Amino acid sequence: MLTLLEQHYGYIFEKELLEEIVRVSTIKEVPAGTTLMNIGQYVKSMPLLLEGVIKILREDEEGDELLLYFLEKGDTCAMTMSCCTGNKKSEIKAVTELDTKLVMIPVEKMDEWVGKYKSWRTFVLGSYHHRLMELLETVDNIAFKKMDERLLKYLHDKVAVTASRKIKSTHQEIAYELHTSRVVISRLLKKLENQGIIALHRNSLEVL
Secondary structure (H helix, E strand, O other): OHHHHHHHHOOOOOHHHHHHHHHHOEEEEEOOOOEEEOOOOEOOEEEEEEEOEEEEEEEOOOOOEEEEEEEEOOOOOHHHHHHHHHOOEOOOEEEEOOOEEEEEEEOOHHHHHHHHOHHHHHHHHHHHHHHHHHHHHHHHHHHHOOHHHHHHHHHHHHHHHHOOOEEOOOHHHHHHHEOOOHHHHHHHHHHHHHOOOEEEEOOEEEEO
């Protein structure tokens, strides 16, 4: 585990912190499509991503979802940190977008390391700031952008985080994550196909 941590976090954390993470944490490997956390659950451990991608979603009372942001290797989730430190129930849903490898850190280490390691404190504060900026961007997209613009950004982000131009999502799944109807998404995707931007396939599409 130490070698993996050094590859992804060695430029952030001092050696003593890396060694302590190895002593107290466990590695978890989960396939794509796995729900790691649901709204209302208590957080028992905080994840650091070594490989893969996780999408963070909000859910309304009817069960409709809205994609907030993606987590990639080298990231952690500021909302998870907040739940850890306050012993609160989760306000988000976390689902793996790709096969994912995580280092799971016990929640009791969160506060201890903030005071003990300057690099951890900097990492936590930086994560809060980065996720806040992403949340503000999501709010701006909903408030100020038309659905076709939101869809294009969604496709661009998917290609970026998965490193693949093929997006294995149905029209309904895309509609859920953008909090709109399947009919709207299907119409806009067909328009993008006619413009030569994408190619539609059964249960997937390709960004050209």
